[in-house]
Amino acid sequence: MCRLCSVGEQAGRDQLEVERPGVRAELAAGDRRALYLAWLSAIGAWALQEDDEEEYRAAVEPPVPAGLDRLTAPQRALADFLRVDADLLAVAAQASPPAPAPRKRPGKKELAPLIAALPETEKDDLLLRLALGGEPQLGAELLRRLRGEPSAVTVPGQRSAAELLDAAHARVTERRQRGERVRVEARATKPTALATDEEAIWREVENHVACKQVARYDVAVALLVELRAACDHVGRGPQFRQ
Template sequence: MDDDEEEYARQVEPPVPAGLGALTGAQQTLAEFLRVDQELLSVVAQTRAAATEPRADRKRLASFIAELPVAEKDALLLNAAMGSEPRPGAELLARYREATRDNQDIAPEARRSAAHLLDAAHAQRTGRLERVRAAREADERRRVEAAEAARADRLDHLTRNAEQTWGRVEDLIAQKKPTGYDRASELLDDLRAAHARTGDITTFEERARRLREAHRGKPALMRRFDEIGIPHPRERPARK
């Protein structure tokens, strides 16, 4: 591992090709096929050599094309005509820039080492993942806050309409259906929270006990009451 780290520190980046920061669809597909690390690719592109190339000088480009072998020029034109190479201009410009680029525009000592690039890619990846995590946490906080606000509004409504809600619970239980029992249990849970907010939890517990006593012959309902903690009726003293 130490030898690898020393080798990474010694190796420096070559001149970066033009356009690395804005890959074409085909280039991106090739990078994905070769499993090129996208963070590393992004970091490598962040250099003067990867900056957008200036417009090519027309006269110098004309001279460059004139000096190309006739067979190469014919092949470019034939491919363009056949549709196998619909953009011969892009290939010519790339070859022209490669041939005329001053490969010493970044001094070797100014070029980054492989270790530097790997560290920079790791830092960039860590920062991106941290931003994603922070965004998810912010979304979750907003979701929780919205749910709490909605529940507070619901409890306010229950507090103002407690008697109607107790009546609704009785109606749902009277349906003798699982869905009715589920909804009745949900309303009872909300009623308990509403009574607790007003400091009147004792009233809720007394009414809930009486409700449980009245419907103790409904096992399915009793299981739901157990799940939400509806209190059992107080044991009555034995008769003498």
């Protein structure tokens, strides 16, 4: 691996180390975007292998979490580290519901009366689950229950890996074709624009020639070649040659 690639890989690892606590906290709060990003990375790497097409069609995406089109900073660092294809992510995000607006973490004054209003049996159940451990999302779940909020939003996965990969490829192809159309249009309009500015270009050529420098002569010749082609393009070739 080249030195520049090694430096880039190390920078990515360093950034991920910085953002890793944030990813863990988001997962503990019920945010599943990091898990979905890992799945996208896996099928992106899988696509580089020559496997049976039926396998790609049989693999269905997991539940699609909300907010794939607006990743947090830790999630973006994870996506970069996992080399999640941007077009594949954009296609996946089309089925992702909007992420709920972030809310300020409540304080003691807000939580105390809400907790006091919980039924005793529910409090006992929560305390038992807390004592048993093994539920890192229990705190986030409790906050949602106290506020009367629904669980983290997801939609059932319905698309196959093949569908996502094909859609991402189509997106890349469309972007390339659009860029080529722009280049073709630019090439088509440039001669007309040059021919329209013929007098100004002649003055520029004369200024270059007047400097009596080899490099400026080369620039003058290049301008004249372009202007000749432009005049031929608009049907004024004979006038240019005169």
